[in-house]
Amino acid sequence: MNAVYIEELARHVGREVLVQGWLYNKRSSGKVRFVIVRDGTGLVQGVVTPDADPDAFALAERLPQEASLRVWGTVRVDPRAPGGHELSVTRIEPVHIPKEPFPIGLKEHGVGFLMDHRHLWIRMRRQAPILRVRDAVLWAIRAFFHERGYVATEAPIVVGTAVEGTTTLFPLEYFGQPAYLSQSGQLYLEATCMALGKVYWIGPVFRAEKSKTRRHLTEFWMAEAEVAFLEHDGNLQLQEDLVRYIVESVVAERRRDLEELERDPEVLLAEVAAPFARVTYREAVDIVRARGVAMEPGEDFGAPGEDALSQHFGRPVFVERFPARIKPFYMKRDPENPDLALNADLIAPEGYGEIIGGSQRVDSEEELLRQLCEANLPEEAYRWYMDLRRWGSVPHSGFGLGVERVVAWVAGIPHIREAIPFPRTLDRLYP
RNA sequence: UCCCCGGUAGCUCAGUUGGCAGAGCAGCCGGCUGUUAACCGGCGGGCCGGAGGUUCGAGUCCUCCCCGGGGAGCCA
Numbered sequence: 001m002n003a004v005y006i007e008e009l010a011r012h013v014g015r016e017v018l019v020q021g022w023l024y025n026k027r028s029s030g031k032v033r034f035v036i037v038r039d040g041t042g043l044v045q046g047v048v049t050p051d052a053d054p055d056a057f058a059l060a061e062r063l064p065q066e067a068s069l070r071v072w073g074t075v076r077v078d079p080r081a082p083g084g085h086e087l088s089v090t091r092i093e094p095v096h097i098p099k100e101p102f103p104i105g106l107k108e109h110g111v112g113f114l115m116d117h118r119h120l121w122i123r124m125r126r127q128a129p130i131l132r133v134r135d136a137v138l139w140a141i142r143a144f145f146h147e148r149g150y151v152a153t154e155a156p157i158v159v160g161t162a163v164e165g166t167t168t169l170f171p172l173e174y175f176g177q178p179a180y181l182s183q184s185g186q187l188y189l190e191a192t193c194m195a196l197g198k199v200y201w202i203g204p205v206f207r208a209e210k211s212k213t214r215r216h217l218t219e220f221w222m223a224e225a226e227v228a229f230l231e232h233d234g235n236l237q238l239q240e241d242l243v244r245y246i247v248e249s250v251v252a253e254r255r256r257d258l259e260e261l262e263r264d265p266e267v268l269l270a271e272v273a274a275p276f277a278r279v280t281y282r283e284a285v286d287i288v289r290a291r292g293v294a295m296e297p298g299e300d301f302g303a304p305g306e307d308a309l310s311q312h313f314g315r316p317v318f319v320e321r322f323p324a325r326i327k328p329f330y331m332k333r334d335p336e337n338p339d340l341a342l343n344a345d346l347i348a349p350e351g352y353g354e355i356i357g358g359s360q361r362v363d364s365e366e367e368l369l370r371q372l373c374e375a376n377l378p379e380e381a382y383r384w385y386m387d388l389r390r391w392g393s394v395p396h397s398g399f400g401l402g403v404e405r406v407v408a409w410v411a412g413i414p415h416i417r418e419a420i421p422f423p424r425t426l427d428r429l430y431p
Numbered sequence: 432u433c434c435c436c437g438g439u440a441g442c443u444c445a446g447u448u449g450g451c452a453g454a455g456c457a458g459c460c461g462g463c464u465g466u467u468a469a470c471c472g473g474c475g476g477g478c479c480g481g482a483g484g485u486u487c488g489a490g491u492c493c494u495c496c497c498c499g500g501g502g503a504g505c506c507a
Contacts, residue, residue, distance in 0.1 A: 025467095025468075027465095027466045027467075027468095027469050027470095028463085028466080028469085028470095029463060029464060029465060029466050029469075029470085030462080030463040030464050031463085031464040032464050032465055032466075033466090034465080034466055034467085034469090036467090045466090045467085047465080047466090049464080064458090065457090078465095080465065080466085080467080081467085082467065100441095100458095101441075101457060101458060102457090103441075103442080104442085105441090105442065105443095105456065105457055105468090106456090106457095106468045107442070107443065107455085107456050107457080107468065108442085108443055108456095108468095109442060109443070110442080110443070110499085110500080111499085111500060111501095112438095112498090112499045112500065113442070113443090113499095115499090168505080168506080183506095184507090205507085207505090207506070207507085209504095209505060209506065210432070210504095210505090211503095211504085211505065211506075212500085212501075212502075212503090213501085213502065213503080214501085214502090215506085215507080216505090216506075216507090217507095220507070221507095222507065300504095300505080300506085302503075302504075302505090303502085303503080303504095304503095345507090353506095353507080354506075354507060355507065356507075357506080357507060400507060401507070402506090402507030403507085404507085405507060406507095427498085427499075427500095428499095
């Protein structure tokens with residue numbers, strides 16, 4: 001008999017099937033025993049009675065949580081069962097019976113304990129749907145760019161230069177030379193977009209920031225795009241199209257997981273239905289201050305400021321044209337006001353913070369050199385980057401999207417650490 | 432780096448004015464024919480984060496340290 005996955009059970013009603021998985025939970029009521037089996041695609045309740053199979057009935061009492069097993073049974077529709085389908089069990093075959101109790105019970109646990117057991121925690125009820133949503137987000141990003149003819153190109157992970165400065169880099173030794181883990185693939189994408197026109201990549205980046213917040217990881221995944229001949233306004237439109245595409249794809253493909261997470265798909269769809277809001281940095285500062293959050297013009301927005309903007313608009317909002325002084329050296333200046341950068345941050349709704357940072361890039365050699373010097377960065381290390389402005393420089397723009405922040409928003413989970421299988425945070429390198 | 436909270440059974444926590452170390456869950460034993468984190472009865476389970484101090488007596492008070500969580504700054 002061929003094995004089936006639990007998510008396919010609706011197609012097998014009335015037939016006997018084999019389900020292979022793990023014992024999630026069991027209950028007993030004298031002469032009826034219930035085994036809740038998970039297989040990675042969902043949960044199903046098996047009903048075991050002594051008359052159907054005495055051996056299975058005995059096993060249903062004995063098997064501990066997370067025992068791996070094969071279960072044969074007939075699929076029935078039953079509204080009493082979680083998921084709507086139920087298995088009338090005819091046979092149970094243990095694959096592996098644990099000798100010790102599974103560390104993670106079905107009752108509540110503390111965050112520290114769960115994080116220490118992350119390798120087992122991901123088996124539990126809420127975690128699997130989150131990771132399936134993550135998969136759907138990543139697929140949506142790839143599909144979006146692939147449909148538009150973008151070429152996926154990779155940036156190196158081990159690099160010799162900083163993108164944003166040197167304080168947040170993880171240093172390592174590279175055959176006797178100093179090297180770093182990349183904090184962004186952007187500079188390399190600028191090079192590949194001059195070769196291929198429009199490019200993207202999805203990869204891990206590393207920031208040694210000593211941040212302890214629900215929005216930060218030291219290792220996270222970024223989806224970055226870079227497009228030759230694309231200017232600021234087109235860049236914003238591209239980002240908006242991408243974010244809407246992601247949300248609509250995930251809702252279409254993973255509605256059941258969102259519902260399992262008690263995330264209302266209609267709320268998400270409503271948030272991205274209308275054109276995203278767009279405000280300038282100056283307007284945003286006024287809005288933030290009007291909502292009672294203290295900040296001075298010229299400062300970056302803190303988390304409370306982002307939350308205020310988030311609440312004010314109730315949908316994604318672009319904040320554009322920041323003071324160039326507080327932004328990286330590679331951003332092109334606003335031709336109408338050289339104190340401003342041609343950049344934008346995209347703030348997600350519901351307090352999920354900045355999910356995209358992007359800008360039009362400097363395209364003139366002289367301007368780039370000047371801004372490199374102002375940022376006190378070593379010219380020599382950026383010589384190759386300067387070369388891009390020496391041969392056929394064109395206006396170009398790009399952005400980076402924080403995958404885990406998007407997953408957290410779409411899944412509606414409070415903390416980014418659950419949006420990646422094995423989060424790396426300030427004080428956590430295990431497991 | 433700074434601010435706040437916490438560390439007691441495998442897990443989640445309670446522990447009064449400083450006076451015998453507790454509960455629920457998990458585990459084990461028993462009961463129950465439709466359970467929904469099932470329920471009911473019983474049993475075992477402790478370096479109270481570590482070091483020092485105050486005291487007749489410290490889980491409780493003081494000092495230092497370690498670990499974890501939340502937030503700030505910074506960022507996606």
